[in-house]
Structure formats: structure tokens, C-alpha cells
Amino acid sequence: MLFYIDPGTGSMLFSIVIGLVTALYFLGKAAIIKLKFVFSGGKATHSKNHYPLVIYSEGTRYWNVFKPVLEALEKRNFDTIFYTSSEDDPFFSSEWKHITGEFIGEGNKAFTRLNFLEADVCLMTTPGLDVYQLKRSKGVAHYAHILHAVDDATGYRLFGLDYYDSVLLSGEYQKAHIRVLEEQRKIKEKELVVVGCPYLDVLQEKIADLPKKSEVDFTVLVAPSWGPSGILSRYGTALLDALVQTGFHIIVRPHPQSKQSEKDVLDRLEATYRDTPNLEWDYSAENLTSLSRSDIMISDFSGVIFDYTFLFDRPFLYVNSEFDASPYDSYDIEEEPWKFRVLPEIGIELKQEDFAGIREVLLSATNSSILQEKRKIARDTAWHHREESGERVADFLCKTVETMREGRA
Numbered sequence: 001m002l003f004y005i006d007p008g009t010g011s012m013l014f015s016i017v018i019g020l021v022t023a024l025y026f027l028g029k030a031a032i033i034k035l036k037f038v039f040s041g042g043k044a045t046h047s048k049n050h051y052p053l054v055i056y057s058e059g060t061r062y063w064n065v066f067k068p069v070l071e072a073l074e075k076r077n078f079d080t081i082f083y084t085s086s087e088d089d090p091f092f093s094s095e096w097k098h099i100t101g102e103f104i105g106e107g108n109k110a111f112t113r114l115n116f117l118e119a120d121v122c123l124m125t126t127p128g129l130d131v132y133q134l135k136r137s138k139g140v141a142h143y144a145h146i147l148h149a150v151d152d153a154t155g156y157r158l159f160g161l162d163y164y165d166s167v168l169l170s171g172e173y174q175k176a177h178i179r180v181l182e183e184q185r186k187i188k189e190k191e192l193v194v195v196g197c198p199y200l201d202v203l204q205e206k207i208a209d210l211p212k213k214s215e216v217d218f219t220v221l222v223a224p225s226w227g228p229s230g231i232l233s234r235y236g237t238a239l240l241d242a243l244v245q246t247g248f249h250i251i252v253r254p255h256p257q258s259k260q261s262e263k264d265v266l267d268r269l270e271a272t273y274r275d276t277p278n279l280e281w282d283y284s285a286e287n288l289t290s291l292s293r294s295d296i297m298i299s300d301f302s303g304v305i306f307d308y309t310f311l312f313d314r315p316f317l318y319v320n321s322e323f324d325a326s327p328y329d330s331y332d333i334e335e336e337p338w339k340f341r342v343l344p345e346i347g348i349e350l351k352q353e354d355f356a357g358i359r360e361v362l363l364s365a366t367n368s369s370i371l372q373e374k375r376k377i378a379r380d381t382a383w384h385h386r387e388e389s390g391e392r393v394a395d396f397l398c399k400t401v402e403t404m405r406e407g408r409a
Contacts, residue, residue, distance in 0.1 A: 059086040064199035068390025120404035127160035150382040152337040154329035166191035196389030221294035228254040242355040253282040314367040317350040
């Protein structure tokens, strides 16, 4: 007889088993340490597998978050362990003297390794610590989370940051809602430190090496999210026909997930516009080239909006898809998230009835000095300490490791 276990039940069973195994592991380890203490004549002993600092990356897409941090730690000769779930992580293409890197597998394999971790400090971008399969290891003194977008800190799924000891933020505005949740849920206050946004600092450096934008063609970039609420699934030819008819050059850059989740939509649209000279498709790994080539962008609630407007100071139109906040921490906050409050201030909402006159809408947004001033205010709000984030994160990590060591002594 075959038994089917649904993913949710499987996840719960994995959590229970790992919880029992790790509890037994650390109980046994504690007993061994006590015995060593006795037989060593009362001298303190520590595990050879205990590290000062461990940084975990879920994969290559987070490299720009950790790169400035690792470089700052390397300059300080600060020994660090870097775990990654990407075998081809860019980390491995550089030489490091004080950073040791290791591929630890993906999914549950990686989480199992992390659940047995022993370190003073562990830094991650992964939300849901102690909520899903990724558990707080009894061997880790301090867990730090770093945001990987200039977004609200309540944009994660429920309890995303609840069990971290500290959260590293890109702007002061992210603090208030974290404090509200802590009060509501009666959980320990986290250390909140504004360090800036490492990945935007990295992208800012790369922009200097890009070819200069052509002044000949007015270019519109369509960069949507994926799924039924995304621009391509929702409007498809209705929007693209209107854009093509403007005579402007159009770049369509689907979300990477679209190739898997809405392949039929992309195949149909590509076939429709195969012989359209002023429309091209972009599936390249990095989006900077398309961002730099465009005069204006059309998106929805994708985080690429902020990358685009903060890095290039150019306008955008956004499609207002209905957003279900119920699975997210923001659902428990009465105040509307900053992201949704600021969008109407720095961009122009695009509605289907505007498609017929979209040429004028695009040109009007491009020439708006009011939008430009609002974009500057939003950037200054959400992206603090520009070009300093790597050093500031390293400062925090080194000081926290020292504090943990003193507490263990």
C-alpha cells in the first residue's frame, strides 16, 4: 500500500524530526563538554566546529547582497565561513584569504546543516527562522537578518523576522512596523540597525561600466511580475499593441519565473510579435542593461521599480493589481505599507482605459519635474548610507561577534 504525504505535512514532519535530532545532539554535546571540563582540571573547552561568524546565502541571486560585506570582512582579516546553496555561486570565482566558502546543498539538505550550526553570529537573508524547516540552532548565539530589497520589513510571509535577534535595514522607515509587530505578538525586541542596501551599492558601481544610452530611440521597458495578476497575463496584446503603435522602441523583460509558470502566455505573445521591428524580448540573467537603455518603465508591484527609479532616476508607470496581504506580516499592521503609499507619489498608475492614449501618458511622465523631486525623496528615505553598506554591515558583525565572545567567556 502506498501512502501520500502532502508537502505541508511533509514539512511539518521534517521539522519535528529535525527538532528532536538537534535537541538530542546538543544535549549529548553538552554532556561531553562537561566531561572534558572535569577531566581538563576545570579548564574551559570549546568545540572545534564552533565558528565566530557564518554567513548563509540561498543562492547566486543574493550575491550582490553579500559581496560588499565579504569584501569588508576580508580587508579586516576577519575569519568568516560563507555557506551557499548554489554550487556555481560567484563567491568561488574569487580568491579569499580569510573567507572560507562551502556549497551545502539546497532546501532541506541545507537547512539540516544549518540546524546543527555552532557559531557566535549567523547572518542570512532567509526569512521564517524557527517557523518552517530552518530552526534556530542551540549552538548559535545570535541570528542576524539583512533585508535584500528597499521594501517594507513586513513584506515577508507571517512571522518572517520574529525570531531573529537583529535585523539590518536599508532605511529608518522600516523600524516602526517591526516594533508594532513585536508589541502585538509579545516577542523580544530585536536590535534594528540601518546599514543601507548592499546590492544597490553593487549595482551602482556596475552602472559606470555600461555603454551610454542612445539618445535616438525613445525606449519603453515592460518589466512585470509573473502570474495571473502580472501585466503580461492580465493585459497581454491589449497593452503591447498600444505600445507598439506609439512607434517607440519596446523592450519586454518577463520575470524569470514566467518561463516556468506562464510559458504558454510567453510563447503566444512571442509568436504574435515575432515580426514586429520595434519590440524585443530580453531574457538575460542581469537586468541592468535593459534598465539603462530605457527612458521609462512599466511594471506592477515588482521590486524592480525601486531598483530602476533609485539607480537611474527615471519615471515609471505601474499597474495596480489587487494585493492580498493576508499571508504577510503587513496584514497585522493597520497602516498601509510604505511601498504602497509611495507608489502614487513617485509613479503614475496605468489603467486599461489609458492604453489608447498611452503615448501621451509616457511622455508626460518623462517630463514631470514633480515626479522627479518625489523620486529623490523616496530614494533618500529608503536607501541610506549609499556606498557604505558593506563596511557598516561588517562593523555590526564584528562588534556582535566580540560581544558574544565576551558573554561566553
